[in-house]
Amino acid sequence: MNHPYAFTDALKRPLPASLAARLRERFGERFSTAAAVREHHGRDESPFHPIPPDAVVFAHTTDEVAQVVAWCAEHAVPVIPFGIGSSLEGHLLAVHGGVSIDLSQMDRVLAINAEDLTVTVQAGVTRKQLNDELKATGLFFPIDPGANASLGGMAATRASGTNAVRYGTMKENVLGLTVVTAEGKVIRTARRAKKSSAGYDLTRLFVGSEGTLGVITEVTLRLYPIPEAMSAAVVNFPSLADAVKTVIETIQLGVPVARSEYLCEHTIRAINAHSQTTLREAPTLFFEFHGTEASVKEQAELVQQLAREHGGQDFEWATRPEDRTRLWNARHNAYFACVQARAGCRAISTDTCVPISRLAESITGARRILDTASFPTMLLGHVGDGNFHAVLLIDPDNAHEVAEAERLNDEIVRLALAMDGTCTGEHGVGLHKMGFLVEEAGDDAIELMRRIKRALDPHNIMNPGKIFQLDA
Amino acid sequence: MNHPYAFTDALKRPLPASLAARLRERFGERFSTAAAVREHHGRDESPFHPIPPDAVVFAHTTDEVAQVVAWCAEHAVPVIPFGIGSSLEGHLLAVHGGVSIDLSQMDRVLAINAEDLTVTVQAGVTRKQLNDELKATGLFFPIDPGANASLGGMAATRASGTNAVRYGTMKENVLGLTVVTAEGKVIRTARRAKKSSAGYDLTRLFVGSEGTLGVITEVTLRLYPIPEAMSAAVVNFPSLADAVKTVIETIQLGVPVARSEYLCEHTIRAINAHSQTTLREAPTLFFEFHGTEASVKEQAELVQQLAREHGGQDFEWATRPEDRTRLWNARHNAYFACVQARAGCRAISTDTCVPISRLAESITGARRILDTASFPTMLLGHVGDGNFHAVLLIDPDNAHEVAEAERLNDEIVRLALAMDGTCTGEHGVGLHKMGFLVEEAGDDAIELMRRIKRALDPHNIMNPGKIFQLDA
Secondary structure: OOOOOOOOOOOOOOOOHHHHHHHHHHHHHHEEOOHHHHHHHOOOOOOOOOOOOOEEEEOOOHHHHHHHHHHHHHOOOOEEEEOOOOOOOOOOOOOOOOEEEEOOOOOOEEEEEHHHOEEEEEOOOEHHHHHHHOHHHOEEOOOOOOOOOEHHHHHHOOOOOOOHHHHOOHHHHEEEEEEEEOOOOEEEOOOOOOOOOOOOOHHHHHOOOOOOOEEEEEEEEEOEEOOOEEEEEEEEOOOHHHHHHHHHHHHHOOOOOOEEEEEOHHHHHHHHHHHOOOOOOOOEEEEEEEEOHHHHHHHHHHHHHHHHHOOOEEEEEEOOHHHHHHHHHHHHOHHHHHHOOOOOOEEEEOOOEOOHHHHHHHHHHHHHHHOOOOOOEEEEEOHHHOEOEEEEEEOOOOHHHHHHHHHHHHHHHHHHHHOOOEOOOOOOOOOOOHHHHHHHHOHHHHHHHHHHHHHHOOOOOEOOOOOOOOOO | OOOOOOOOOOOOOOOOHHHHHHHHHHHHHHEEOOHHHHHHHOOOOOOOOOOOOOEEEEOOOHHHHHHHHHHHHHOOOOEEEEOOOOOOOOOOOOOOOOEEEEOOOOOOEEEEEHHHOEEEEEOOOEHHHHHHHOHHHOEEOOOOOOOOOEHHHHHHOOOOOOOHHHHOOHHHHEEEEEEEEOOOOEEEOOOOOOOOOOOOOHHHHHOOOOOOOEEEEEEEEEOEEOOOEEEEEEEEOOOHHHHHHHHHHHHHOOOOOOEEEEEOHHHHHHHHHHHOOOOOOOOEEEEEEEEOHHHHHHHHHHHHHHHHHOOOEEEEEEOOHHHHHHHHHHHHOHHHHHHOOOOOOEEEEOOOEOOHHHHHHHHHHHHHHHOOOOOOEEEEEOHHHOEOEEEEEEOOOOHHHHHHHHHHHHHHHHHHHHOOOEOOOOOOOOOOOHHHHHHHHOHHHHHHHHHHHHHHOOOOOEOOOOOOOOOO
């Protein structure tokens, strides 16, 4: 089958009956081969046709994960870690079959070390749950990829999102991990010290490894004091270029904005339709400022001044929580509003990221490419980092649209690569971007990745078939 | 020989004559086997007895490094990258013999991308040279480990220093590297985008790998706008505990201090003797604040208030560059002043880092351990990160003092490990901390590091014998 969203499962082998029996005996109802359960675990938020695993285990502890992996290793059966299923590039499809380890019931916050500004959680804790449980401490965890993803999944894909422009990505905010290796051993990748030069950076090796090197079962994260003051601002621009120039100058001046998001006029139109609002359907920037009262005011004034120089208008500024929420609602609902702009569609999201000086060129280039599309498209994203998403609303059953979407995606990625940018700022490679990764990293760098994979997972059981071809 | 600072070179084999001839023909006077040159390249700032390499090549380009490594690989001859020789844990000793590749003449700033807040340099560029060359841009590179180290060396040891509390370490500030692999291939570990989820994080794998996985030949770094305002503050305390509590609360409140350094009364005494100053010989904190005029003032006021609550006195605050320099001179001269406090001594520096809430316990514990010493000792360091250095001034030819120093060092490290801290916050492992690393990381994590090493350097030619025992 040649449909670009139908990946092959030709390497799938049946689950050995003896392994299934062992797992069933050990996990009882937490072991499932039911079709609906398997189907749910063989898909993510991408438009790709699901490829279910052969079985699903719902784990409760690191030791249970280690047991499952050790047994799977004995049988050379693949293991695919599963958080909440919100990844976007086919990370979860069981292209080699095997056992999905669902970590969503590993949802305990293990240790809040408020006085150290750290927290340790089981991998299935979601970011919203974490922030709820932190409420009494005056601390928060800023990384916000939109979806209420699991923190293990966010670590595994090196996620980031709207706050990364100020607080960094999972790479900067994971202090250490507990990982089950491909042999079923349990390691901690680092101590809780804020910095360390003690040997190879295993933490950063597992962050972004997409389940291909081991199963992340616990995550220690950096926390931040909730800022004394927060404010939000929204401003419209005559053109995309004006909006983007405002962002570029904001970053170049070193204004420590907490969020700086772009929504195109098509996105605003979708939001107006979705939320019955009457926002001006123009290129729009959303800002959030964190700091002391004085510094937040200062930041907002600086940004307003920059915006004005680029034709910004309708500058709205809000400091009270309810007003901030109202202002930002549009941004928070953007993705869902976009998806609902076309009935029955699936959304494909590009994810390029370029050096900030190339952002205007990159995003106006993307706009030009999208203007040729035969289906609705939107542009939005984390422009303060040089990262944005083109959202392509296609009918996944229409082969022409699928092919066209992939072609447009290719063009947008190639444009970013030509600007020394990356094919993926925060979504990861999964199945979808394996070709782009080769272009981006080069064969010799991919060869190092292959060697690391073979060294840590000699029988290729950890989420096999993802990120790069192992045998090239 | 059993002297703890005399490492064995029993694995040294003579340099193959054919390799020496090839290198001499290719590099002419930039290839040296002179005793003085070899001796200089077989030592660092540690007190360890030098073990010279068999030859030194002064490289000018990445391609030259690749050529040297490829030839050494053919002969299975070790390669040791050399920056300026300021490492502290025996990183440069040629315990297996081989060729030292001196990168200090690779000192060109290759591309200042001011509008992207990035710069790409050859590995031999030092941090001071970089900041000199950046002067016209209004940008700076903040990482400051004290020594005027090469940026390649700083990446290789995951260095940090006084500014890390605000700007992070080399881990956070290296965007990408050009690396010569153990086969002599040249790879780039990442594009220039600020964030990426494209495959394994090869950048972070090489940062901190201490030359054991490849030779870093070019470094792309993040830059920052020079703050609109900077100010410095110095404040004395009745006790170590008072000073440290002030720092802990500063961090816990989220005050974005740019530097927060502790000097003990012994250090101040050494500085007074060295610089003919009359500073009060008391536990002292040095702060630096970066931001807008208003935010710098606000930060200083907050810190002053916290300091007062802990008995802080003589709060001095300076905003003019010359006054800031005068205030901070004591801190900048601290290490040299310490070393000169005892004629003919060598300084040994511990480097533990603990979660911030354990800092008081960790540093007062260290003080108690040091109080038993038969030689002068000082405490100073980057307390805002939970990282400090005990400086032990020993006569390296006195076996008793050496043994005593190693025992005190052991005790201080064990104390940090018991607090979920690390044996090395920023100096690296080298030869000296290989034992501690096993305690800290555990055998199973070390085994992953070994596998990565074997996978990327199958013939063990890249700075062999460092960080961990390869055959355990």
